[in-house]
Amino acid sequence: MTTEFGNSDVNTRARFEAQRLAYAPLMFQACRALRDFGILENLSSARAKGLTAAEAVAKTGVSRYAAALLLEAGLASGLCDCANPTDAEPRFTITHMGVYWLRDELTRVNAEFNHHVCYGGAAHLREALLEGRPAGLPAIDSTGAKTVYEALRSLPQNVKTAWFEFDHFYSDGVFEACLPRVLSKGDEHVVDIGANTGRFTDLVLSRSRTARMTCVDLPGQLAVLKDNLARHGDRFTLAPTNVLDPSAPLPAGADAYWLSQFLDCFSEEEIVSILSRVRAAMRPDSKVFILETFWDQQQHDAARFCVIGTSLYFACIANGNSRMYHSEVMRQLAAKAGLKVTDEVKHLGISHSLMQLGAA
Known part of the structure; x- marks a missing residue:
């Protein structure tokens, strides 16, 4: 050498x-x-x-x-x-x-996610970055979907299992810590934007008999959520919405709007569009909660490494244009949408921060 x-x-x-x-x-x-x-x-x-x-x-x-x-x-x-x-x-x-x-469960979840979801398509990262599309997605999807979210229901079972285990592992551990802030009165109407399989909605409805939830997501995801939450009867409402459609309104007049590990799935321009529609739907006293894993707010090297690595998954597999954001970038995007940060809690669980926002 x-x-x-x-x-x-x-x-x-x-x-x-x-x-x-x-x-x-x-x-x-x-x-x-x-x-x-x-x-x-x-x-x-x-x-x-x-x-x-x-x-x-x-x-x-x-x-x-x-x-x-x-x-x-x-x-x-x-x-x-x-x-x-x-x-x-x-x-x-x-x-x-x-x-x-x-x-270590964190290590196992990360390893299986990278093996089943990311590994086959990782060779296409350069192409994804040059073209702004998830060039590695066809390695796990045969339907021609434009994003991994459109493909979720049809992914091979081992890929789907690894994807959901990864998603749930990082979010489930922090929902409990966030709940007192979201349910400060106990009878709130909360709009869960990007409700996914309904884990947060299930927690809210299980802890409060008077809270009401509206779940926003793609129709395919809401079909899964509906089955998962059947035991809650009519206490939740489904709002099928493609949030990438800038003309698609969001449910109006809620006490709180909850966006957990959701905005990292979109580009900066798309985030401003989504938050602008949240702002338009809000009452003057409505609260907005953004739960994210900002790479600049990590306490540990391992957490920062994982968060930054996940950005590469977004680029190559998920959608080709999103990432794990710097917290200051999120504040600036929120401001463009007419929102301001009123409170912030860092270091929840392994790697999360919770931003609370109101109308600017």
């Missing part, structure tokens, strides 16, 4: 990290196989003793070739350690990172 950058410790480490990035697609799949074949679980059970490739074969039934290859890939990726790499029969142990890969 060339040494034109010098041989300092900093350069040596930088070159190593660059190689990790170059081999990341293959190493990612190797790490999934290491987990799914049961090798990582057996390494965990073996604790400090660890396993040789031959022992991994005996415990999992994979071939010697597969066991050796995956254990070595685990070593290269950081999931495994090896105290005797020069021996004829190296012995591998699981690392802290390996435990996270095996046990």
